[in-house]
Amino acid sequence: MQMIKTAVVGASGYTGMELLRLLLMHPNAQLCCVTSRQYAGESLASVFPRFAKADGSALTFIQPEAKLIKDSGAEIAFLALPHGVAAEYATALLELGIKVIDLSADFRLNDQQVYEEFYGTPHPAPELLQQAVYGMPELQGRSEAIREAQLVASPGCYPTSIILPLVPLLEAGLIDPQSIVTCSMSGVSGAGKSSNVLFSFCEANESVRAYSVPKHRHLSEIEQELGIAAGTPVTMSFTPHLVPTHNGICTTTSALLTGDASKISEVLEKAYADKPFVRLLGENNPADTKNVTRTNFIDIGWAVDQRTGRVLLYSAEDNLGKGAASQAVQSFNLMAGLEEQAGLHNL
Structure with a gap:
């Protein structure tokens, strides 16, 4: 069975926790890296007791540093970080050859001036805006673009x-x-x-x-x-x-x-x-x-x-599901060449 080594950067928030839940159950995802400044050195099971005894729950949080994420073997990284912060990690991880699914707003907009108008700050990585694919697979032609993408901007x-x-x-x-x-x-x-x-x-x-x-x-x-x-x-x-x-x-x-x-x-x-x-x-x-x-x-x-x-x-x-984590996993499936519904059959 194909297994994709996967990282979650900023895994301690509500969306991060939902991502962890989905990836721990995913038949093709091997969770190899989770980051949190607050919980670095602690295991998933100790921070989130609901995951105790799940395969992968002994994984330890590390500091969110691009080199450490690369050293973990991660092929695809989810960024569950605030806007303005995510772009820095996306830039570094892409340079290291890691595909990125960003759940912040940093790459959702095509126009950096619109970003500045709505978010009140210059865009932190405007050179990546044209590379990013807005990750809503149901839109016409979008699933094909996601399959080929290195950087997916997961929608709000x-x-x-x-x-x-x-x-x-x-x-x-x-x-x-x-x-x-x-x-x-x-x-x-x-x-x-x-x-x-x-x-x-x-x-x-x-x-x-x-x-x-x-x-x-x-x-x-x-x-x-x-x-x-x-x-x-x-x-x-x-x-x-x-x-x-x-x-x-x-x-x-x-x-x-x-x-x-x-x-x-x-x-x-x-x-x-x-x-x-x-x-x-x-x-x-x-x-x-x-x-x-x-x-x-x-x-x-x-x-x-x-x-x-x-x-x-x-x-x-579900704002944490189709509105965030599970929609990002849907894009992950496409980027990894998996069945679009893999790991998302829960009712």
Whole structure:
């Protein structure tokens, strides 16, 4: 059986832990390196007792140094690091011949000026932007590009829930690209292991609120990918909300219908018929987070509001799964020449 030596850089956060869970169970991944400044010298099992006695759980965290990662034998490295930090490691690892899947925002954008606008700092490695492939395998031609990539920019959680329902309708000219309005709700884990009091239990429990308005950072990659699909720049409204759950994203998007409403089902089914992780729920069936948590599925439903002439798109995914770790593993499978679904069959 083909085994791919794999590293996780920044393995101690929520996304890092989910990556570890998936890779420890993956039939073709040999976890050979995990890094954490905080836990260097400690074993996976001692930091994450849930992994105790799993094959590979005796692996010890090391300092996040490119040479040490190379010395481990890693062929592909996942970067579960903050934006601005990941680019430094991506540059060093690529120079050492290691393929990189970056889960930060550092390589998701094609335009370094857009990065600076949304992230408030010059891009740390602009020379790599044109090399990076935006790692959403369901988009047209993207899985082939991922297979050949040395650097994959794994998409954000909100963008995945918004882009996949919209792209087929934009490509078919069924909706007005300038009329898109989206509201999303995410579990608190989407904020990472933040010390911000707003994400503490007493502040987040039994409460729902909007945040990062009116210009959430993920708008940059959402508008980029929707603009590619529409063939014209897209500017949209997006309001994220924090809800008192651990994980899961529920998104509702609406847009003015400019084409034949009866074509919506046909267009979506044609786009995703052979995509193993997109589940189409049909018309008038909203998506539910309870059906997608701890999986790599995104569920998509839709409805047509005849009174307003708008189409409503509903989606649900796990922000730590399809919105982060498991989608990155999906790209890993493609880069390694494996079955796309390898290690991701969990329901």
